[in-house]
Amino acid sequence: MCGIVGYLGRENCKDILLDGLKELEYRGYDSAGVTILQEEFANFRSVGKLDGLVNKMEDFQVEGFSTGIGHTRWATHGKPTEDNAHPHYGSFTHIVHNGIIENYIEIKRELLQKGYSFTSQTDTEVIVHLFEEKLKSSETNFEAFQKTISELDGAYALLLITKDEPHRIYFAKEGSPLILGTDFENGEQFFASSDAPLIGKVKSVIYFVDGEFGFVEGERVTLYNSTGEIEKIYSQLPKDREVAQKEGFRYFMEKEIYEQFQVVSDTLMGRVLDSKIDFDEFPPELFDGINEIKLCACGTSYHTALASSYLFERVGKFRVSVEFGSEFRYKNPLLTKDTLFVAISQSGETADTLASLKMAKNSGLRTLAICNVDNSSIVRLADHSLLTRAGIEKGVASTKAFATQMVVLYMLSIYVGKLRGNLNVDEVLKEIQTLREIPNTLQVTDDLHEKIKRLSKRYLHGHGFFFIGRDIFYPLALEGALKLKEISYLHAEGYPAGEMKHGPIALADPELFTIALLPKTILYEKTKSNIEELGARDSTICVISPENFDLADDFIRTKPHNHYMLEFFEMMLVVQLLSMEVAIRLQNDVDMPRNLAKSVTVE
Numbered sequence: 281m282c283g284i285v286g287y288l289g290r291e292n293c294k295d296i297l298l299d300g301l302k303e304l305e306y307r308g309y310d311s312a313g314v315t316i317l318q319e320e321f322a323n324f325r326s327v328g329k330l331d332g333l334v335n336k337m338e339d340f341q342v343e344g345f346s347t348g349i350g351h352t353r354w355a356t357h358g359k360p361t362e363d364n365a366h367p368h369y370g371s372f373t374h375i376v377h378n379g380i381i382e383n384y385i386e387i388k389r390e391l392l393q394k395g396y397s398f399t400s401q402t403d404t405e406v407i408v409h410l411f412e413e414k415l416k417s418s419e420t421n422f423e424a425f426q427k428t429i430s431e432l433d434g435a436y437a438l439l440l441i442t443k444d445e446p447h448r449i450y451f452a453k454e455g456s457p458l459i460l461g462t463d464f465e466n467g468e469q470f471f472a473s474s475d476a477p478l479i480g481k482v483k484s485v486i487y488f489v490d491g492e493f494g495f496v497e498g499e500r501v502t503l504y505n506s507t508g509e510i511e512k513i514y515s516q517l518p519k520d521r522e523v524a525q526k527e528g529f530r531y532f533m534e535k536e537i538y539e540q541f542q543v544v545s546d547t548l549m550g551r552v553l554d555s556k557i558d559f560d561e562f563p564p565e566l567f568d569g570i571n572e573i574k575l576c577a578c579g580t581s582y583h584t585a586l587a588s589s590y591l592f593e594r595v596g597k598f599r600v601s602v603e604f605g606s607e608f609r610y611k612n613p614l615l616t617k618d619t620l621f622v623a624i625s626q627s628g629e630t631a632d633t634l635a636s637l638k639m640a641k642n643s644g645l646r647t648l649a650i651c652n653v654d655n656s657s658i659v660r661l662a663d664h665s666l667l668t669r670a671g672i673e674k675g676v677a678s679t680k681a682f683a684t685q686m687v688v689l690y691m692l693s694i695y696v697g698k699l700r701g702n703l704n705v706d707e708v709l710k711e712i713q714t715l716r717e718i719p720n721t722l723q724v725t726d727d728l729h730e731k732i733k734r735l736s737k738r739y740l741h742g743h744g745f746f747f748i749g750r751d752i753f754y755p756l757a758l759e760g761a762l763k764l765k766e767i768s769y770l771h772a773e774g775y776p777a778g779e780m781k782h783g784p785i786a787l788a789d790p791e792l793f794t795i796a797l798l799p800k801t802i803l804y805e806k807t808k809s810n811i812e813e814l815g816a817r818d819s820t821i822c823v824i825s826p827e828n829f830d831l832a833d834d835f836i837r838t839k840p841h842n843h844y845m846l847e848f849f850e851m852m853l854v855v856q857l858l859s860m861e862v863a864i865r866l867q868n869d870v871d872m873p874r875n876l877a878k879s880v881t882v883e
């Protein structure tokens with residue numbers, strides 16, 4: 281996810297910006313850049329790690345007062361190239377921006393007609409040209425800035441500097457985080473998109489909220505919102521860097537569970553349009569002559585593949601098969617060229633998935649990667665790739681990567697269904713409406729988390745856990761069981777609820793804990809009977825459902841929804857939180873569980 285820094289003052293602007301960007305590295309990025317304004321602008325940008333940018337700036341010196349802005353970019357619109365890296369610039373203005381400008385195509389069209397030329401494929405560049413255009417009809421830079429941001433739809437945290445006011449930084453926030461730290465004694469101002477770069481530099485900060493904008497000059501802040509000029513109280517900054525990176529959460533895993541609603545919005549942005557799904561990452565011809573999609577992955581990513589196979593067949597009405605990377609590569613599979621091979625991987629480095637992708641390519645299949653890390657081996661090898669935009673995931677047990685993969689595959693199933701004429705207009709609209717509701721469903725409420733925290737104390741022992749569900753809730757049961765075993769080290773298995781009577785039910789007794797996924801919108805009565813069968817054999821049962829279940833020993837109530845995918849995402853939150861709370865009570869290292877690695881580059 282992109283990061284922003286800014287500085288105004290007499291200290292070494294270059295070092296401060298580069299240090300700040302270093303602190304933001306943990307969020308992930310694929311290019312970086314800095315602009316410093318003294319007499320003239322100096323702009324440096326480079327692709328890849330920060331070292332490249334540091335080398336480019338080696339001979340550049342800052343003397344005396346200066347103003348600067350910096351950025352780490354995680355590509356969304358346009359590839360990770362130097363031209364697409366921030367800061368973007370016009371004739372006399374430079375800008376850095378986090379978020380996505382949804383109406384950038386319309387703005388760009390108008391600016392092109394007015395004679396502006398663009399050097400990047402980004403949505404951000406429109407802002408800088410729009411500002412210079414607005415200036416023609418404004419008395420002041422601030423008026424032009426106000427007019428500019430009032431025309432932007434979407435999410436942004438942005439910093440703008442312009443040549444005739446070298447002692448000022450303009451800022452605005454809507455939907456993406458932005459923080460200002462002020463050193464009153466030395467008249468210095470520091471901006472950042474999260475706490476980490478500000479620690480050690482300032483003690484008091486302003487956390488801007490949506491709709492706030494203004495400018496800083498010396499130690500003064502001029503701040504506005506829709507009601508006019510406002511005063512804002514400074515808050516204390518956390519002292520510890522790792523604490524700051526965790527943003528108040530106990531573990532990275534917890535933070536990543538909580539930020540799922542935000543990253544899923546990023547995943548959807550620009551791809552979900554009013555009546556269709558749009559991917560500019562590949563042409564529709566990718567599907568010409570394709571009769572089957574083969575999904576291949578490992579671990580949690582395999583669970584996404586399996587879950588989405590229900591969507592491809594039910595929503596997209598398209599044939600799919602699902603493969604474990606470690607099995608596929610050695611089974612001498614029969615591959616035909618009417619198959620699209622889709623490799624799914626959070627890290628993009630998993631050895632078995634990578635080897636399977638190589639095999640598919642060598643057999644002449646068309647290939648697509650669904651991945652969270654741009655420029656990873658899998659992304660580089662595949663013909664096309666869809667990035668999941670989850671931001672860097674630090675917890676070894678995957679959470680937000682799973683959620684964003686699911687959303688990408690859900691979008692792809694609708695895309696394919698529409699492309700092949702398998703979905704009518706109303707069906708497409710219904711699925712699009714559901715996609716738009718997913719981020720809200722992913723908000724963790726205090727009530728839900730508190731309930732799970734309390735309940736977790738009853739699940740710290742026993743001889744095993746069954747996670748059960750039907751249909752797409754079966755792969756979710758597999759994922760719930762994997763999460764629990766990874767971080768609690770308790771034995772857990774996922775099963776289709778209907779399979780119990782074919783063997784596993786022999787294990788049922790009070791020390792066998794069943795975590796039952798009981799959605800209301802799909803196969804409710806069938807799943808309920810399967811849970812009752814286990815209850816009758818005295819298994820201890822925890823039911824997750826929007827409907828009361830009198831025979832349950834424990835019950836976690838989810839909200840009623842009108843689509844099974846909304847139930848799916850809410851139940852996903854529940855199993856993630858439950859696994860985490862059990863592991864915390866067992867005093868395990870939730871972020872770094874024993875024997876596991878974040879990127880599995882060996883087979």
Ligand code: F6R
Nearest residue numbers: 579580581625626627630677678
């Ligand atoms: C579980 C987990 C692993 C990975 C698996 C594949 O929480 O993270 O099961 O899903 O190792 O990794 P990627 O998705 O990077 O290919």
